[in-house]
Amino acid sequence: MTTTATAASQTAAQGARAPSVAPAPPSELALLRSHIQTLTELNSRLQAIRQIPAQLLRPPPSAAPGEVIAGPSLLTHGFKELQAVGELVRSEKVQEALKTAKKSERADSSALDSNLRREMLKRRRPPPPDSPQPYRETEPRDMSFLPPPEDGAVPISLEALPAYVRNFNRSNKNKLHIVSPKKGRALSCPVTLRLMAVNVATIYLTVDHSAQDERALIVESATAIGSREQASKPAHSQSDFMAFQQLSQQLAKVIRSDPLAPLQSFIELLGAYDRLFDDSCSNCQRVISAEGHVPPVVRRRVPPSADGKGPQWDARHVVCKYEPPPPAPPADEGGGEVAVDGVGEGGASGNP
Structure with a gap:
């Protein structure tokens, strides 16, 4: 009994002295996702504190025109938010993400654009309608409306x-x-x-x-x-x-x-x-x-x-200006007169 207990205690002591297995390091993809998430949250916090000056200068409803009053609670909250963002930027997690982003930019900066937001807005806008085209004369140029000047004709001056x-x-x-x-x-x-x-x-x-x-x-x-x-x-x-x-x-x-x-x-x-x-x-x-x-x-x-x-x-006529003349009517094979508008030989036609 005593021998068995002693062996068990020795086995437990050896198991306690055995080295523990360290957790596997995160993959490169998981680390990249973590850095992107960290920088996204930092950007959101920075965009939020950009609105603090405008909020501090906004007059309350009871303020007189031209009078600017900043509430103590709003001012205190603004400074606390600035302090929290400063601590977040100095944190090890954010600094590591910024170093990785800087290293990636030095390796390849071809896909980066400072006007990315403007380009995104342009893509969202619908294409503008086509501008109206200038009027182009469609009349043939080979038509002559004016007679050519006579040979030796002298242009008329104001005195003449x-x-x-x-x-x-x-x-x-x-x-x-x-x-x-x-x-x-x-x-x-x-x-x-x-x-x-x-x-x-x-x-x-x-x-x-x-x-x-x-x-x-x-x-x-x-x-x-x-x-x-x-x-x-x-x-x-x-x-x-x-x-x-x-x-x-x-x-x-x-x-x-x-x-x-x-x-x-x-x-x-x-x-x-x-x-x-x-x-x-x-x-x-x-x-x-x-x-x-x-x-x-x-x-x-x-x-x-x-x-x-x-x-x-x-x-x-204007409507007939560029139309070819109509074909001639077929000749009457019988040779007799044809009544027009109910008027035959010896009558007057009803058309002009």
Whole structure:
């Protein structure tokens, strides 16, 4: 019995003297996660203490305007929070995490960006809508609205304008006048001209010096009104009728197509509107358009044909400007007349 107890005590003493097994060190991944968590908590504490100065300077509801009162309890809490953050920064755990982060930055700093927060905000914002594109002229450039200047023609200057107006009125049924604010006043640019097409339209032109040649006059703007509107309409005012509104818009397009065209070419173009309400459209063969019920206000210069026919003006509606002419109707095989709108031979057609 005694021998057995002695052996047991010796065995227990040897077991007590045996070295204990040390715990396994944390893995590199676990240590990295611990450092990241430590630095994240430190950043949160730093962001919190950044709000303390604003809280200390915020006046209480009972303070008078302009008076700043900091409560003792809030001030004490702020200093305690600053002291706690200081101790946290000096702690061994935080210092070890900061040393590891510094070592990692020195090894590879390619993925670090000081404006990371700004970049994240940019990514969260929806993409801006596309900016409106500038207007691009879609009209073909091969169309000529103005006649080419004659060979040897001299551009009209401001001094020669009165003589040009007198010569034009002698040889044309349309009359051109210089609109002067005061009689006897010397002409100076810009000058307003009034072209009167009898029983058709009155067109006001604003002419000024050319940018290329200061002595030459060019047309800057044109406004058309009815021939019987001038009594109540001042210069440059818009007409009350759709036909003359479209005519003004068409003349503005002509000016944009060749802004440096000489004054003589533009006056010659205006002479093509003598039969504004009589010429039919070369595309739809109608005088009044089916859409808008306006006459053909577009005039294009047609070059001389092969048979020797001189240049002339092609009249079209705005909606027919770039459309090809419709195909000709098939000829009647029977050779007899066909009634139109219920009117046969010997009757009058119901269409214009």
